[in-house]
Amino acid sequence: xxxxxxxxxxxxxxxxxxxxxxxxxxxxxxxxxxxxxxxxxxxxxxxxxxxxxxxxxxxxxxxxxxxxxxxxxxxxxxxxxxxxxxxxxxxxxxxxxxxxxxxxxxxxxxxxxxxxxxxxxxxxxxxxxxxxxxxxxxxxxxxxxxxxxxxxxxxxxxxxxxxxxxxxxxxxxxxxxxxxxxxxxxxxxxxxxxxxx
Numbered sequence: 001x002x003x004x005x006x007x008x009x010x011x012x013x014x015x016x017x018x019x020x021x022x023x024x025x026x027x028x029x030x031x032x033x034x035x036x037x038x039x040x041x042x043x044x045x046x047x048x049x050x051x052x053x054x055x056x057x058x059x060x061x062x063x064x065x066x067x068x069x070x071x072x073x074x075x076x077x078x079x080x081x082x083x084x085x086x087x088x089x090x091x092x093x094x095x096x097x098x099x100x101x102x103x104x105x106x107x108x109x110x111x112x113x114x115x116x117x118x119x120x121x122x123x124x125x126x127x128x129x130x131x132x133x134x135x136x137x138x139x140x141x142x143x144x145x146x147x148x149x150x151x152x153x154x155x156x157x158x159x160x161x162x163x164x165x166x167x168x169x170x171x172x173x174x175x176x177x178x179x180x181x182x183x184x185x186x187x188x189x190x191x192x193x194x195x196x197x
Contacts, residue, residue: 063149070145070152078154078178078186082136085128092118100185108174108193131162131170152180171195 057065077098084090099117106112113120128134140157154177161171172193179188 064146064151066146066148067144067153068147070143070154072143074152074180074184075141075143075154078156079138079141082158085124086134086136090121092121095121098186100181100183100187103187103189105189106191108191130164132165133163135161137161150182152184154178154180 081095081098084095096117099120101117102115103117103120104112104114105120105123113123136158137160138156138158142155144153144155145151146153156174156176156178158176159171159173161169163169172195175192177188177190178186181187
């Protein structure tokens with residue numbers, strides 16, 4: 001045998017050849033499996049939410065500080081009110097069931113209405129009557145619940161656009177809060193606005 005050459009006589013035995021073939025096949029199998037394997041990233045550790053009792057707020061909330069997500073059906077109720085407003089032709093009997101016997105509405109201009117819901121609806125109709133076209137585009141809405149106060153609040157963010165009867169275009173962005181009492185009736189509405197023309 002010459003140096004640097006392989007002695008094939010060692011492998012001329014069929015038994016040795018089977019072992020060699022098995023060894024080559026097994027090695028190739030494991031190498032190919034290792035190359036095709038995708039490594040999944042380890043999941044990020046999940047942090048347990050901190051209990052509300054451990055949170056100390058730097059300011060006191062005058063209305064409530066224990067808000068959680070409330071009943072989405074109350075959000076639907078408020079959105080239905082806007083749908084009626086868009087049409088401008090609604091009967092008191094359709095919307096009265098949503099309201100308490102007395103309501104307070106504080107407009108974006110700080111005008112306050114406190115009294116029977118029918119008086120509030122008259123104001124809504126007067127407002128809608130200024131427009132020949134009217135549209136609401138909602139950006140966000142959510143119902144929040146305060147167990148401590150026994151109230152729900154539907155908070156909305158939307159853009160109101162319209163064409164006045166004189167042809168002038170108008171648009172306003174509103175943030176409004178509608179508060180429901182324990183009986184599920186609306187008692188309060190507050191509005192904040194930013195104009196755009």
